Amino acid sequence: xxxxxxxxxxxxxxxxIIMFNAEYGTVTVGCTNEECDITMGKAFFTDExxxxxxxxxxxxxxx
Numbered sequence: 001x002x003x004x005x006x007x008x009x010x011x012x013x014x015x016x017i018i019m020f021n022a023e024y025g026t027v028t029v030g031c032t033n034e035e036c037d038i039t040m041g042k043a044f045f046t047d048e049x050x051x052x053x054x055x056x057x058x059x060x061x062x063x
Contacts, residue, residue, distance in 0.1 A: 003048070005029060006055045011036040015054060017047050029054035 013033030
């Protein structure tokens with residue numbers, strides 16, 4: 001992976017790439033904290049796309 005995943009914006013937990021739909025080969029990013037368990041709810045065809053969207057923060061100067 002070219003870019004590291006930022007922590008979950010809701011709980012600060014560790015994030016990971018998750019297979020969204022194996023049939024189409026799409027991925028998403030989600031929080032590994034079982035109490036939070038949030039995912040983006042949007043699928044991407046590459047890990048890099050998913051990471052880019054997950055890491056985007058509206059309150060961050062480095063979008």
